[in-house]
Amino acid sequence: MRRFWQRLWKKSKPAGVALIVLFLLYATALLANFLSPYPYERQFREYSLCPPTRIHFIDSQGRFHLRPFVYGITVVNPAFKRYREDHTRLYPIKFFAEGRRRILGVEPPGKIFLLGTDLHGRDIFSRILHGARISLSIGLIGVSISFLLGLIIGGVSGYFGGRLDTVLMRLVEIIMTFPSFYLLLALRASFKPNISSLQLYLLIVIIMSLIGWASLARIIRGMVLSLKEEEFVMASRSLGLSTFRIITRHILPNTFSYTVTALTLSIPGYILGESTLSLLGLGIQEPYPSWGNMLSICVGNLRILTLAPWMLTPGLCIFVTVMCFNFLGDGLREVMDPRNW
């Protein structure tokens, strides 16, 4: 692990940074309950579309506070969503302010909305942390499934060739002609509209990975086709290794520098796929947040955008994540192949 990190850092600084950022993102997703100040579904009706709360060290009298604090929020105009800081009320930020299970918070009735609130007055920061669970895991799970299928089917097809190869490759071609997004829409439509978010999540992952393996399998098949002619395969055969072992232990690992890169680069597809679906209102359902459905509220609503631009932060998160995976993928291409060290 340490060697891996050293190589990655040596080969590509952006990839190293990307890896760190991704690590932090995944860690926050895992710890969402702990890190978020409020439950994701908690509504503060009177504070709808409240801008991000500012954190202060120096109060209106110019005194310095070692412990950062926030001011109370006064509703100036509930119709036009105008809010003002109330400099008379001062709430220090505390650990475990709201019970034992949340690390960050302020004593009620103080409020802390680090990234503002949405239309229903829900804390966007808390929702982004919870939404990260969906958006970040959907890619990993999807990619694991298509990786497994792609490796097995591509490996078998390439190594054995013949009729099996023909059948499998026709199957791959058929699958590759499916426009995956429309298939997703069609399948979504064929289920009852009120299926649970978890079911929907699984549906999205499975459909996307069942389509995603095909192109991977085809490339792996091509690589195996040429790899099996390599002398080192002959060497393993001369050592009496079984075919299964030769494929899994000797041939497929030689495709990893490609596959790992390809997979890293395909993770954003899943994230964006879920977002797009949610954007169309077909993805993860409210009140459960995903980055996609948090953005979907903003679509076609210019007034919200001008009034509350902080509602776009889930989009920023998607952008950062996708970029990180791209940088990481580029870096891995170099690092996965021992010949480049």
Place this chain on the structure above:
Amino acid sequence: MEKTLVVKNLALAFHQERRPVTILAGVEFEISSGETLALVGESGSGKTLTALSIVKLLPPQARLETGEVRLNGQSLTSLSEREMENIRGRQVGLVFQEPSAYLNPVFTIGNQIEEAIKSSLSRKEKKERVAQMLAEVGLDEKHYWHYPHQLSGGMQQRALIAMALINHPSLLIADEPTTSLDVTTAVQIISLIKTLIKKHHLALLFISHDIALAHYFADRMAVMYAGRLVEIGPTRTVFNSPRHPYTESLIACLPEKYKPGEKIRAIPGTVPDFANLPSGCPFHPRCHRRMERCFREEPEMFPVASALVRCFLYGNSVATEPGN
């Protein structure tokens, strides 16, 4: 003495689009344990295919037509692929010409040697065995963690030898193990192989296109031309008094046989194409002692002194004065 390897009447053909092309015909030899047999011949004469036939690792179009291979008394001819997998590695190890290509580029040397171990040992025991093997082939313990491309050709070949011998087989087949190495490294590898076969009392089939190298360390020598053995016998006999005209010219062409300033000779003509072998004795177009019947009939092996020679000069007819 007990024979480790017995090869009898081996014939191999390639079945391609049109008619089958015969490559090997009537190949026969034996190797006792502790003995080294060198198989020499020009490139393309069928040496590698002979080696691969023994362990049945042939290209898909190649088929064994006749013949039997016995290893430690067991006939391999009728064994299934599964059963052959058990034989390979355990009873026979192979070392090849181009060490860099025969190592898997994405695994460390130690990993690959360990992977070759076929007996079920604990991780720790395997590690110890690999370490011991590394030492035996003259590699350092640190090479366990090295990748193939980080080693020199000579060290790569040592690693391959370690892999071939890790299960203590009784037969080692070395197919031109030093051809791709420079001279000093080649000498080191040769002496390593010599040490190892002596230590483990291995039977060795040493394949080389270089008759001088083969002479330097084989007990017996077999000369192959166009997929046929043309002469086989004790190294001294074959090298010092070659009987077959082909062997004779091979030895005559060796650089060390020249006096300074003398012109370099080569065997006239070229290696025949297997699809259109000359009639009769395949060597006759290049032979300086051919007789009339060489155009029509293919000779069998005739005993001469302690050797066997495939040439009409030595049997099957009234000894007529050889001429053109």
